[in-house]
Amino acid sequence: MDIKSIAKQVFNNKMFLIGMIMFFSILTVAVFANQVAPHPYDTINTAQALKPPQSQYLFGTDQYGRCIFSRVVYGSRIALKVGLIVVIIESVIGVVLGLLAGYYGGWLDRFIVFVTDLTWSLPPLIMALAIVTMLGPSLNNVVIAIAVVSWAQFARVVRAKTQAIKNMPYIEAARAFGECDFSILLRYILPNILSPIMVLVTLALPQAILSTTSLGFLGLGAQRPMPDWGLILSDGISYMERAPWISVFPGVAIVLTVLGFNLVGEGLRDLLDPRLKV
């Protein structure tokens, strides 16, 4: 496929394009949060408490008079950072285990499949809940918990794809040339299963952000006064009747971010691997 036809496909895929635009806007907001946000995220000003949205406070203020718009803007950094780190960890674990299980088979395969089954024997959120409670509530522990419960998806897909290609003639040829297993896995198999992995990564990112904000909502993630979207939202519930904007706007931010990544992931799947089921 030449570059022209790829570009054409990309431009015909409206969901992918819209997703990319959303993705880059959110990235810009996160990177330039200092310039975008009119106030610091933790400045308390009780004289301005519970103000509805207005020109000075675009999204209104909370019970301490903190600017919700600025808090939501700074919150994008937490969401993106946590999402990215989680996805890197879970994809590395999942891809390595999937490659090993698929390539070697035998008892190693059975063991890895058993561990995968184990992580699926409890709903992911409940597993993450147990892990964070054990380690203590903090953003780092949320990262660990979500990565631990969500690598199985990667392992399953990579294992199946590896099994499907490990007896292909070009792998046999590499083996005949005396390539070691490590080099076969890394230089022959991995590059050939890269597109489903890329699709999985882009679809895992919004999932990770949703899980992070869910744990934040339960008070297990970033601690006050950090502007975690889930945390701002749950703190706003007590003021829902008087000041609904406290809870509404962080939710809009979550939806737009997750939606942007989902659209990119869907688009990538259509472009790279339309038959992949995730």
Place this chain on the structure above:
Amino acid sequence: MSDMMEYTVRRLTMGVFVVLAVTALLFAIMQLMPGDPIELVASPRVSPEKIAELKRLWGLDQPTHVQYFYWLGHVLKGDFGNSITTGQKVGVLIGARLPYTLLLAGSSLLLQYIIAIPLGLWAAYKENSRFDKTVVVSSVVFWSIPTFWLGILLMLLFSIKLKLLPVSGFKGFASIILPIMTATLPSLASTLRLTRTEVLEVIKEKHVVTAYAKGLTDKKVLIFHVLRNALIPVTVMFFLSLPWLIGGSVIIESVFAWPGIGQLLWKSISSQDYPVVQGIIFIIAILTVLSNIVGDILTAYLDPRVRLEMKGEN
């Protein structure tokens, strides 16, 4: 059918091991948790001798694996122990809450399938029509919405602005409407999408072309040839999504103060009530593993191709 029996037995044995492993793992995790349940309930004035006696009474002075097998032995006799904070029987506590969670998860599961299957079939049949595109786009939007936020929005709209429905808690039939809507909408989107994808895949297969060539009407082909095959993965998904709904219940129940098992779990985790947490996790693990197994066995039963693969494996 003997193959099916063998497969079922093998999966069930495996399932027992998985449940044992996960409860043992959680047991170990609980032991590692900071804080001691005794110190949480006993006031500082209680003498160390008394605390040691309490520990002996509850078996907390034993090594972890001994405690685990002790617990397991009692669970097999139907005794989950007593809650540390309230002293009530864990079995009774869970028994009082579980119906509420199952009611919520079950009705939202049913509702989402009743809506998703006809819509998904129709969207696939009219592929690339305006209706189909709306279905695709709105399903991506809906599964990007976090349930806690959706719950809050619905509450704002129906309870606070329109004053139609109760805000939270369980006060008769009206109070279940918002939690069900919150649980249903995001998963409805993914079921709808799955149905559509599966139907699209089956519609292009040769046996469907043959059915058309025989001169069958659209309606007959769609229902007897397409839907029947496309529903296999959709049916399996029905069972696989039950654990997700139970997991999500922690969030939904805390938003709506719904008196289910998710809220109980959340409360017990924060108060380090080990026996209750352990009991709930045990029940949820069994439910999850069972629904996974039922899903797998159903696939094998409904799809002859998978059955053949299984034979090849043996």
